[in-house]
Amino acid sequence: MQLSRPYLGVKWIAAVLLASHLISRWIFPENNIFIDLVLFNSIGLFAAIIALSAPAHTDRVSAISFGFAALIWSMGSFFSTWNSFFELQIPNGFSDFCYAIFYPLVFLSVSRSFTQKRSISALELLDTVIIAVGLTSVLTAFFLKPAMLTFSGNSWQVFLSILYPVGDIVLVAMVAVYFLLNPFSFQSLLLTTGLLSFASSDLFFIWASINDKYEFGSITDDGWILGLLLLATSLTYSSPKSKFSEKISSASATIALIASSTLLGIAAIKPGYFPSFILIPGFITIALAFIRMSFALQEANTAVSERVLARTDELTGLSNxxxxxxxxxxxxxxxxxxxxxxxxxxxxxxxxxxxxxxxxxxxxxxxxxxxxxxxxxxxxxxxxxxxxxxxxxxxxxxxxxxxxxxxxxxxxxxxxxxxxxxxxxxxxxxxxxxxxxxxxxxxxxxxxxxxxxxxxxxxxxxxxxxx
Structure with a gap:
């Protein structure tokens, strides 16, 4: 597999920037605008460039979705880091929005990375959205009550605080299933390592924040950008098509639908147990499930018609x-x-x-x-x-x-x-x-x-x- 020199150059520049950030952080332990704001977030931007300019054999849906995921995450990181250095504050909602959008985009990219398809069907797209919205929000909802006993802030702030690691857990679990059911490949190794690196940094951030041990600009933050680079680099390599991918996506979407229905059922039995905003993803998931059902029925009818046409003479209606x-x-x-x-x-x-x-x-x-x-x-x-x-x-x-x-x-x-x-x-x-x-x-x-x-x-x- 031959890669163009400019593409290899971008990958090497990103690797050098990551190494430079690690060395700079070790030499200059104090917070620094260039190291923490510019250098750190530029690595995420290079990860986006690597993904968006991936080789032609790469699945374009996967490359584009992860490229935008890395770009949006870097924007959120830039906004939150900016507020740590300057008096002119950017509303936290901007960074929260960027971090929240990151997860469904990464989920779509990961799901597509294990296939060799060149197009995505409406059912695959709906499955991805149902899992990303339904399963992640439902798990977060059930963690919300115990988390509110530890975190400070209102229920919305607590919800956002635990949404991210729950999203990491869902992604890593999905990748683990794919990794176990498919032949080993270098792409799957890079992808799994990248997600584990990113998720570990998120989970450590939550643990350190709960215990008042988190330090802004610590070396563990590099796990985020290392994960982004590994995920972007994994798009350089191809992997064998997963014969289980469609079944897994469909089963996962069904689980997400059941979980969302359970959430709404508990909310109906115990009014006020969950904040009202937490029920919105549940309603969205169920609505998407009905849309998915209509697409599935349409595809099934089309498949039946195609099978009939394949064995029927169109003029007389007899067998062909x-x-x-x-x-x-x-x-x-x-x-x-x-x-x-x-x-x-x-x-x-x-x-x-x-x-x-x-x-x-x-x-x-x-x-x-x-x-x-x-x-x-x-x-x-x-x-x-x-x-x-x-x-x-x-x-x-x-x-x-x-x-x-x-x-x-x-x-x-x-x-x-x-x-x-x-x-x-x-x-x-x-x-x-x-x-x-x-x-x-x-x-x-x-x-x-x-x-x-x-x-x-x-x-x-x-x-x-x-x-």
């Missing part, structure tokens, strides 16, 4: 040649019939293709009325039809005559009455032969019937010599 041959390969006894219309080309030329199509539809209806229950009738192409029936020889002779008799009287068309005949060739199906042999035998019998003008002909061993 592919489905006919599939059924033929499953038969072990009975007879196969090939039917070819006589005089169809003349009608098609004189009355037009629309009349020819209508004639084929009516012929198909006539044939369908005489075939026995359980038999397979198909249009094989043009004016050729096929029948497979599990019957004995006497019944086969009767069926061949009945199929011919269906065209003994004219067919009414908008352009006038038309008369066609049919040549029928049929051959026995037995375990000693193959489907290709049965098909060839019926074909030879059908052409013998057409040459001899006898209407129908059963295959016999010397039929190739009939003339």
């Amino acid at each position: 040649r592919r489905n006919f041959l599939l059924h033929l390969s499953q038969f072990k006894s009975g007879f196969i019939f090939l039917l070819d219309l006589d005089g169809f080309k003349k009608i098609n030329d004189e009355l037009g293709h629309a009349a020819g199509d209508e004639l084929l539809r009516q012929v198909a209806m006539r044939f369908s009325r005489v075939i026995p229950s359980g038999a397979q009738l198909a249009r094989l192409g043009g004016d050729e039809f096929g029948v497979i029936a599990q019957i004995d020889q006497g019944q086969a002779i009767e069926l061949a005559q009945a199929l011919g008799s269906t065209l003994s009287y004219p067919i009414s068309l908008p352009a006038g009455a038309a008369k066609v005949n049919v040549s029928v060739g049929f051959a026995p199906i037995d375990q000693s032969g193959e489907s290709t042999d049965w098909l060839r035998h019926a074909d030879l019998a059908m052409y013998a019937a057409k040459r001899n003008g006898v209407g129908s002909q059963m295959w016999i061993s010397n039929i190739e010599n009939l003339g």
Whole structure:
């Protein structure tokens, strides 16, 4: 895998900046505007650049979502760091918003990093949003009560304080599942290490804040930017497609829906137990679940229609040649019939293709009325039809005559009455032969019937010599 020199240069610059920040922090332990505000946050920006300019083979949804995640996180970090140095304060809501948006973007990127798809379906996108919004907010809601006993501030501030580590736990848990169910790859190693580094810094920050031990600008903060760089670098490498990814996403979305429903159920039984704002993500999750259900039903209907079209002749509604041959390969006894219309080309030329199509539809209806229950009738192409029936020889002779008799009287068309005949060739199906042999035998019998003008002909061993 060859990477362009400019791209490699960006990665090396980011690595040098990270090393410079670690060394500078060790040499200058005091808080410093350049080290803490400029150098620290520039590393996050370089992580965004690495992701957004990832190689062409990288999944673009994953690259773009993580690129914006790193950019937004760096903006939030810049806002909060700015307030530590300057009197002109930026409202904390800006940084809180940036940090909160970071998690669903990273979740989308991580989910996509384990597949080789080039497009994302509506269901995949909805699953991602349902998990990111539903599961994360619900877990945070259940941690909210015990957290309020320790954290200072109102319920909204406490909610935001614990939202971030809960988001980290959800992400790391999801990555762990993917990592365990997929073959090892260097990409998965970088991605997992990056998330663990980022999550560890978040969890340590929470623990240190609770115990009044956190120091602004400490060396542990570098775990955040190290994690961002590792996640961005992981996009350079490809990984095998996960055969479990869609099932895991669907199952996780279901769990998130159940959790959100449980949250709203508890809120209904115990009014006031949760702050009102905590219920909003639950309502959003359930609403998205209904939207997802409509998309799933639409896709299911489309899939059914496509499967039907794949095995059905569009003009007559009968089975097509592919489905006919599939059924033929499953038969072990009975007879196969090939039917070819006589005089169809003349009608098609004189009355037009629309009349020819209508004639084929009516012929198909006539044939369908005489075939026995359980038999397979198909249009094989043009004016050729096929029948497979599990019957004995006497019944086969009767069926061949009945199929011919269906065209003994004219067919009414908008352009006038038309008369066609049919040549029928049929051959026995037995375990000693193959489907290709049965098909060839019926074909030879059908052409013998057409040459001899006898209407129908059963295959016999010397039929190739009939003339």
